[in-house]
Amino acid sequence: xxxxxxxxxxxxxxxxxxxxxxxxxxxxxxxxxxxxxxxxxxxxxxxxxxxxxxxxxxxxxxxx
Numbered sequence: 001x002x003x004x005x006x007x008x009x010x011x012x013x014x015x016x017x018x019x020x021x022x023x024x025x026x027x028x029x030x031x032x033x034x035x036x037x038x039x040x041x042x043x044x045x046x047x048x049x050x051x052x053x054x055x056x057x058x059x060x061x062x063x064x
Contacts, residue, residue: 005037032061 008014014034018025036057042048049057 005034005041009034009038029061033058036061
C-alpha cells in the first residue's frame with residue numbers, strides 16, 4: 001500500500017487512483033489527499049501527523 005502511494009506520487013498519476021466510474025472529480029483534491037497520505041507514511045513515526053492533524057488537513061482542503 002505505501003509503495004503504491006509513493007510510486008503514484010512520484011509518477012504524478014494521482015488521478016489514476018480515482019474510480020473510473022466517476023464522471024468528474026476535483027483533481028487538486030485528489031492530489032492533496034495523496035500528499036496527506038504520503039505524510040502518514042513517513043518512516044519515522046515522529047514525523048507522521050496525528051489523526052487529529054490529518055482530520056484538520058482534510059477538513060481544510062474540503063473548505064478551500
